[in-house]
Amino acid sequence: MSTRPAQEQTDAGRLVRGRNETPEERADRRWGELMQEIRVAQTGVQILFGFLLTVVFAPRFSDLSDTDRTIYVVTVSLGAAATGALIGPVSFHRIVAGRRIKPQTVAWASRLTFLGLMLLLATLTSALLLVLRVATDDDYVPWLVTGLVAWYLLCWYALPLWVRHRYTNGD
Numbered sequence: 001m002s003t004r005p006a007q008e009q010t011d012a013g014r015l016v017r018g019r020n021e022t023p024e025e026r027a028d029r030r031w032g033e034l035m036q037e038i039r040v041a042q043t044g045v046q047i048l049f050g051f052l053l054t055v056v057f058a059p060r061f062s063d064l065s066d067t068d069r070t071i072y073v074v075t076v077s078l079g080a081a082a083t084g085a086l087i088g089p090v091s092f093h094r095i096v097a098g099r100r101i102k103p104q105t106v107a108w109a110s111r112l113t114f115l116g117l118m119l120l121l122a123t124l125t126s127a128l129l130l131v132l133r134v135a136t137d138d139d140y141v142p143w144l145v146t147g148l149v150a151w152y153l154l155c156w157y158a159l160p161l162w163v164r165h166r167y168t169n170g171d
Contacts, residue, residue, distance in 0.1 A: 027102040034089065034106065038113055042086045045120050048127065049079040060134075068133055075126035082123050085116030117156065125149050 021029065052075060055061060064072065089109035096105050128148055132141045 023103055027106050030106045031093070031102065031109070034109055034113060038086055038089060038116075041113070041117060041120060042083075045079065045082045045086055045116070045123065048123065049076075049083050052076050052079050052127065064134070068130060071126060071130045071133070075123060075130055078119055078123040078126055082116050082119035085112050085119055088112040088116070121149070121152055121156065124152065 019026070019029075052072075055072065061072075089112050092109055092112065093105055125145060125148075128145045129141070132144060
């Protein structure tokens with residue numbers, strides 16, 4: 001049994017995969033899918049960013065070392081950048097809506113979303129490093145954070161890329 005997706009024969013006699021949809025229908029479908037994906041990532045990054053913004057007002061913040069304060073500033077900056085990239089597609093769509101360029105809008109929004117996910121990964125990495133440094137003085141913290149980043153990379157990038165390669169022609 002083949003693991004490749006089913007193929008259909010078109011009127012022109014060439015083989016194509018997937019749905020029989022116009023470019024506009026495909027853009028509409030892809031836009032809806034992208035918005036669902038962004039909702040998941042946006043919620044997570046906004047909650048994390050909100051908590052990060054409150055840390056500076058905690059009583060223990062003044063006790064942080066200079067290194068931990070630097071990690072905090074980097075973490076907040078990365079969280080702000082991730083929030084911007086993940087909200088960007090909404091603004092992008094609003095500005096170009098009705099201009100009959102939805103396929104291009106979807107492509108650019110996808111790029112912003114991918115960038116937002118990379119920034120979210122960096123934010124989580126930095127936040128984990130900060131929290132675990134403050135929570136414990138153990139030397140294993142960098143190793144633990146590295147292991148968690150490897151897990152994120154596996155779940156978010158390596159596994160999907162492997163599945164893409166395994167079950168498609170890589171397109």
